[in-house]
Amino acid sequence: MTSPGDAAPVKPPPSFSPGVPRVSSKTRYPERRDSSASLDPERVEPRIASPPTIPLSNTTDLPIRSGSPSARSVRSTTPQIGRTSLGSPLDGRADSALDTRSLIIRSFSPVVGVYSSPDTDELVRQKGFKGGFWELIRPFGENVPGKLVIRDSIGSSRGWEDYGVRFVDLGEICRAPNDPNQGRSSPLAQVEAVLAKQLDSTDGPPSGAIHPQDLVGLSSTSPLYKLYLRQLLSIASVSPHETFRHPVASVIAISSRNSAPLESLRQLYADTNNGQRKVPEWIHPEYLRYYVLVHDEDRDDITASTKLYDQMKRHFGLHCHLLRLRSNQCVVTDDDSVQVPECEWLSPSERLSERPEPLVDLDSDGLLYLFDSDVMAIKGFVRELIAQSVVPFMENRVAVWNDQVASRRRGISGRFMSMSRKWAGFGSSSRSSSGSGGASGNYNVSQGYYHYDHSEAILRKMADYAFMLRDWKLAASTYELLRSDYANDKAWKYHAGAYEMCAVSTLLNPLGAGSKIKVEAIDQMFDTACYSYLTRCSDAPTTLRCLTLAVELLRSRGGSAAESAAKWAMRAMDLGLVESVGQGLLSERISSCYASRPPPNGVRFGGRRRKAGMWSLFAADMWLRLGKPALASACLEEAERLYADVLGSDGVFPMPEMQTFVDNLRLSVKVGYLEARGLDIKEETGSTDPLDDEETSEKLDRRMNRRSLIGNLNPLDTATLAQLQTTRDGDSVPSDDFERA
């Protein structure tokens, strides 16, 4: 227990504001930390808003996560074997690996467009959903209740618990091509903003619902990182080079209020074909149409609706559904009110724009409620849509395309065809394609896409369908087939995408897990993908997505793959793709990658404890610079845990500068944490600023004040502060020491 009384001699804390270089002086000050008064006053940050009533004895050991019984400093750490060999590294890691895997898999779920008639949207708006029918069903698509059985290409079935689809406004898909040209900030900056917001919201009230400590898990994935991952994976908008965001199906909805239902259904259908909802040329237009009749339980007659529904079935076949909803708005106080689940997959821009809403109308709390019966109806509808229409449709398409397009390419004649295409002299003439663009094939060079009915585009779509149906073997082999085609056509974005997804699907393939897969080959693929994405297409968000996928999937492989995962994470940081919060998160991730490589059984060497510990310390340093001492202290503790094995029993680093750095870090984390807790430790002079969330800038201000106060322009803050402190404490310290600093 490091109580203030028996603490080791404190070294001068480094200045940890971002601009100022960290001065680690070698001087030692025999001053005593007998009270909180010796805490550096510059660091003190009064948080008036937070309750200052926390007793001192409580707060002194707060920087350490509540799980640990005592506050240990690196210096005084005794390696706790019981702790390092806890269950958490083993089953926790396995859990989180499955977790991130599932997250990644779910991020590539099929997209279902939603196109509803004005009267349907009107009905839904009455229920409080401003976005109309799409907004109503959107949260329910993300997780299909119950098990979903999918057949793969060789006919074996497998059930999935976590299947889902994304409901997307069909208009959004059709508008997509202009999307990047809108003057918004880049998606990566948006991700960063979302993270910062999340951090602030959890960091603001120290005793909020979510403790900051929970944000950094021990060896499991921290929720913050999961949020980051989810944001990265949901950046992607509709683009030609991958078809994950192209609609697999579209829900066409009318309501029972419609006066001419069949006519309007026809109209809506015509819109999707050649009207304003027509998809761009590179999206396959033959997606599934699913017709929904929304029946108003409160106002309309069910018999009329049933009759209409029968009529619909006669006209449109099986892909119809009668959805019975109540049109009244549900409020919390209603008996069977159920809160609408939150959308898991919001894109960064949506997440940024949706938050302020609760502030606007406080009375409804910003949360929407539905009647239990409505929820049941929607869930049933979604399940039926996916299990009976979407999935069979996709299975069917994959089988057909596999038969018609892919097998031709796979066979010996296909090999010859692609070979002959390389020597374009006699190859191009024999090709049966319409040859719409460049000389080398079907690629439309000026627009940068393949027309949807060219074999390259169809193969890609088939591979993506197979991927979304979780038939990774077929997907991987198809992507592999495509890679050379795209390279020949110099379709770099397609090329990068094929390499990326080939690597991803190879890694996801559970059959490959047991056998020794060639990590080098996978690395090679990711490398090519990154190069194509970043250098040839300068598409930073997709590059980062690709790298993060590489990190996560390689990490979940364990062993030497985890090490290569760490390398990819470093690459992402090196390329300058991530900003401040991302840097911290990725450092943590690198640390956990290294930590997940345990030493071979029984041997003491072969682990990567030191590397893991080092990155954890760096992460702590980064969090501290970002003004998040709570996160920093969690990282610091993680580092201690990791270093416990490799350091001696006294827990001292053998190298002096390292020890100095760690000591300084510890101290500033502690100080930062205490002031974030609102412990008012500054007793003299300082102007108590009104509460201000901008920690770093505040700190800079404070420095100015302090300097002018002292009237000393010495740039070395540690020295001046130490001087100040020693004069205040009245200790007689040999002054030659810090003048050298």
Added chain:
Amino acid sequence: MSYYFTILSPTDVPLFNIAFGTSKSGGDGIARFRFPDAAQNTYMTQFIIHSSLDMLEEAQWMGGNMYLKHIDTYPPASAYISAFLTPSGTRFLLLHQPPQPNLPASGAAGAGGSIGSSTMSLSSSGMGGSGLFGGSGMGSSGRTSSSSIAANPTAPQTEEAVRQFMTEVYEGYVKTVMSPFYKRGMEIRSPVFRSKVSAAGRKWL
């Protein structure tokens, strides 16, 4: 190219540290480490060395050689680590950081200091092809060959130059350790040894 050389005892206690820069290609022999943050200069080398012990521990049981060659890389600072094992379990670790990973080495060397002699300017101008002609003159005189090692830290001639350096340091180390006033595990303070190490550094690196 900047170098940081450490001798670690079997229990990871540093016995000897020295930082120096290359004396080849017009280098002035002063270490200029580049780390993302200037403030990291003091501790970063030690962190990298310390973290590479993970790899060293693994590598030292894999083969019978004393010279373990390049064992670890720290990509963010493009730092490379070569290691040498003595029979008593003492480790020699050399961290080397090429001048500017993205630029050709000749330009960076010229920026570092143009005090170089006229003979060196010849080799630095032909730096692009160093991988070829550097290897040919290896056996006869190490001086001409190792002048081009800054180009690529994992090239065979770099490994060779580091090996020569390590061997020479090892020789000096054995002599120092045999001194009756030296006890095992003590820090090596001998100025003779230090000058020998820096001489070896000048000669080979």
